Amino acid sequence: MLTIDVHTHFLPQPYIDTLIRHGINWTGGVDLAPWTPEAHLRFMDDWGIDVGVLSCLAETGVYFGDQREANELARNVNDIGADVVRRHPKRFGVFGAVPLPDVDAALAEVDHIYDDLGLDGVYLVSQVDGAYVGDPKWEPVYAALDRREATVLLHPVEPKQTPELPWQHWIGEYVFDTTRVFMTLVFNGVLDRYPRINWILSHGGGAVPYLGHRLAAAPRVVEAYQELVRRPIPAYLRSVYYDVAVADSQVQVNTMVDAVGTDRMLFGTDWIYADKLFDHTRTGEHDLTQLLGAGAARRVAGDNALRILPRLAERLAERLAERLESDRG
Template sequence: MPTIDVHTHFLPEPYVQALVRHGINWTGGVDLAPWTPEAHLQFMDEWGIDTGVLSCLAETGVYFGDQHEASELARNVNDIGADVVRRHPRRFGVFGAVPLPGVDAALAEIDHIYDDLDLDGVYLVSQVDGTYVGDPRWEPVYQALDARAATVLLHPVEPKETPDLPWQHWIGEYVFDTTRVFMTLVFNGVLDRYPNINWILSHGGGAVPYLGHRIAAAPRVVAAYRELVRRPIREYLRSVYYDVAVADSPVQVNTMVDAVGTDRMLFGTDWLYADGLFDRDQAGEHDLTRLLGARLGARVAGTNALRILPRLAERLADAEG
């Protein structure tokens, strides 16, 4: 069974240029560094990763305040990603960028991602200009993704407004932003109306597995919430997926297992942003078999991903044949 990294990033040159143009010279707590397929493959080989599903994002995804720029940037990075997959069909997949907040632009790019580029899914950042995934303003986007049974990586970004905090946002605020998205999807009914979307919550789902019991208390305590949810909250927790990128400590993994089960967990690294966490002197540190055993570890490492990434599964099967 292959090991598939569903949460790993690439930074093609047009994207880096856009970041620099907008005064962003670091992202996710690290300085911008050149990305090449060769460097990424070297990392994967060192850590026993067969395939990495790339997503191109930094503090704000592809939107920096100008919709036209966002649409052009998404198209550029998606086309580059598709070329990487063509050159390395067994080693890479791509989640395509979607240029929200413009709904029409997003719908056009979703068509391009699936119909022209044959990519593996899309990624959505937690919020764009203060609008969170799950907001009714983006309803046509959820409809389009549901119609394609899309797999969607949900990734946190810089919160629009926060207090003046003495730490970088990736340490804690990213986790909370992912949690806000899950609650928005639940209480706005998106998970009920669009059951065919395979949502992946980054970084172990933020605080969702840990707070599941607290979230479940809301409909019991407040009558208004009982009208918004159709199922027990535990079922909503198990209707999405959770990658273990920067969330593979024993406490985090065991919490996910208890809350949602291993059939809802996926392997991820958050490389290249998390490169500093991969200590070559600790070669077994990110091996899930040490916590889950061989059978369940293989499920999280690759089996679950192949189930929700059918185009990647087909490429891998063709290569074996």
């Protein structure tokens, strides 16, 4: 069974240096330490993961309040990621960083990601400088991604406007931020205007699968919402993808299956941030076959990802042909 981890992170030294410069010395439960492909490959081999699609982010993406810095940082980490793929083309992919909020800078980096580096897609953090993905001010970026039939990992970040809470934001607020960005995409019409973008909602879609029935009630209860949506809400839920990173309990998986089906689910680990959640002494944990059965597990583990990551599929073409031949035999 081919296993592709669509939600896994790398922290190259220039990114760590930027975090430290901004007073961030700890992120997502992990002490800051330089990422190496060797350490990542050891983790992948230990857990039977064939490919990891990397994204570079911490509590935020690449924007810390200085647009020039964001432009340079995005270019730097994307070039580093491309070099990793060149050295390990069948083990790694990369979602490139996009330096929003500036639209022109974002468009230039999208071109660099696809035309110069040949990366596998982009990641967008849920909100930048107070605006959520789906905001009309970034309309040219959605249009550019739609033209490229881009695959976009949507990743939550630390919200800027919350009360003082006695727990770290990643525990609960990330889940709600993912839900907010999905609602923004729906009610601002982005999913309708740009149907060729393959959106991936992190961490099981936050609360989206669970809240699907409640979201569907909005157009029935409030007439104004009827003009904002062109399809039944369940159709919007099934128009995006959901990774199972830190969302692969039986309850969460069953909720996703019921809400969207296994054709819309993808494997993810959230490594390195979730490193301590991968423990071989916990028998059966992260076992897709045990959670879903063999056929569905194969779809979620890798087949669905290949469908929306064509450049990765091309790099794996020889291996996929061998697998097909083996299946026929």
